[in-house]
Ligand SMILES: O=C[C@H](O)[C@H](O)COP(=O)(O)O
């Protein structure tokens with residue numbers, strides 16, 4: 001498989017791409033990235049494909065989550081640890097309550113670029129280019145900050161490398177050891193209903209681990225977890241310069257992350273993003289919104305996974321709570337009838353965004369859960385496997401989504417709204433969600 005050149009990709013249309021004012025600076029950033037070492041190894045990508053094949057067969061569940069938009073300032077030990085911790089806790093709840101292996105994938109170490117609905121943003125009569133993520137321009141509402149700067153692509157690489165380095169240390173060096181289930185909960189949600197519920201699960205796991213040790217199981221088995229990175233493959237220059245030929249197999253891999261996905265706004269069949277991702281060998285995802293027809297989904301599967309390899313392709317549906325029960329069944333039915341191998345995953349965030357009266361972009365926790373319930377209901381009625389969750393969340397006590405056990409209301413959004421793009425579930429809301437989804441999963 002060959003890799004198309006950047007020029008060939010650009011000729012297919014630069015959908016959702018920045019317009020860089022300084023072509024020489026862009027060339028120099030791309031040259032720098034082309035010489036940079038891989039962030040992940042092709043063999044790790046293949047391992048994830050294997051795990052996602054188990055999801056496709058209905059033998060495992062995918063938990064994919066993290067920030068809507070990572071920021072360069074957010075690359076701190078606390079921030080990365082908190083995100084990892086909440087994902088580990090959610091995975092424990094899902095695995096324990098539903099007795100299903102959970103494949104853990106972070107929306108991190110590369111989620112720095114955002115597609116936008118509008119190219120511009122207007123505040124108090126002043127119109128500037130929209131913020132497109134730290135990988136592109138600055139969040140400050142000034143003309144200087146909003147100019148796309150290609151040096152940010154190099155910063156994105158460095159921030160991703162630092163994040164991944166820390167994640168690898170946490171997941172292999174003892175922090176993620178299953179015997180730490182209680183420690184992940186300290187200073188956290190012990191006082192909340194979800195926290196107390198979690199403590200109960202943690203105690204049961206503790207007892208099970210003690211029992212297994214008593215009968216001779218190797219404690220090192222619990223010492224590390226497999227954790228993978230993912231982000232939207234949005235910026236063509238970045239993803240292209242990190243696409244390399246694997247020396248073992250001679251196949252191209254995008255070594256910027258283990259898994260990459262194509263967004264709802266860039267999934268044109270003849271577009272540059274689909275073309276590039278059709279050539280790489282990583283596991284890939286595609287977001288499918290409510291306007292997707294079954295023919296669209298089948299054509300995408302044909303192009304992106306012509307050999308119909310299980311684990312290669314994940315469809316991440318994001319219909320919205322109001323539309324999923326009507327829209328999803330036809331899609332699933334026809335894809336199933338065609339014998340297409342795909343993992344079905346629910347993104348209950350992107351179809352449920354609205355603007356609160358205070359002006360904040362938000363989502364109702366109940367809508368998020370309702371969409372997941374709709375997703376499970378549809379799959380149950382069709383005999384297909386509801387393969388996973390794709391969630392925007394944070395390990396911090398933010399107030400960005402309304403509802404949940406903490407009863408965050410629209411007035412409370414201002415207390416701690418930190419997302420630079422879309423609203424994320426807080427750590428408590430995330431844990432609450434994992435209990436509710438574990439129950440759905442148990443029934444599935
Ligand atoms: O995260 C997804 C998109 O980037 C985001 O929903 C777009 O938001 P916008 O409609 O404010 O541009």
Ligand SMILES: C=C(OP(=O)(O)O)C(=O)O
Pocket residue numbers: 068115232262263264265287318350
């Ligand atoms: C932009 C995103 O989602 P979508 O493409 O589904 O709108 C996202 O997941 O960040």
